[in-house]
Amino acid sequence: MFRAAGRALIGRCPNCGQGKLFATYLKQVHQCDACQEQFSHIRSDDGAPWLTILVVGHIVVPLLLYVEINYTIPLVTSLAIWFSITLALTLITLPRAKGVILSFIWSTNAPGSERD
Numbered sequence: 815m816f817r818a819a820g821r822a823l824i825g826r827c828p829n830c831g832q833g834k835l836f837a838t839y840l841k842q843v844h845q846c847d848a849c850q851e852q853f854s855h856i857r858s859d860d861g862a863p864w865l866t867i868l869v870v871g872h873i874v875v876p877l878l879l880y881v882e883i884n885y886t887i888p889l890v891t892s893l894a895i896w897f898s899i900t901l902a903l904t905l906i907t908l909p910r911a912k913g914v915i916l917s918f919i920w921s922t923n924a925p926g927s928e929r930d
Contacts, residue, residue, distance in 0.1 A: 822913030
């Protein structure tokens with residue numbers, strides 16, 4: 815299970831680690847090009863955004879509180895900095911979170927919501 819999650823973190827097939835897991839930024843492939851493993855029946859739905867919020871929130875909020883308590887920064891500068899950091903971390907984390915959720919669903923052999 816954890817090997818599959820590690821492979822998905824770098825955007826690779828959780829089964830073989832060779833093929834790509836995503837066709838575009840967040841659109842998963844229907845099947846792996848290398849091992850032909852099917853992924854079209856797996857849906858992560860709200861799991862990836864939830865995990866992204868959890869991870870980014872636990873990074874940004876303590877940093878924000880530390881800086882705001884210990885330093886005096888103009889409000890506009892502070893808003894620009896924290897918005898940029900939060901946006902960048904969210905964009906970096908979201909596809910990785912989706913990959914991890916997909917790999918956990920795949921590794922537990924969950925039937926998926928669209929499988930016949």
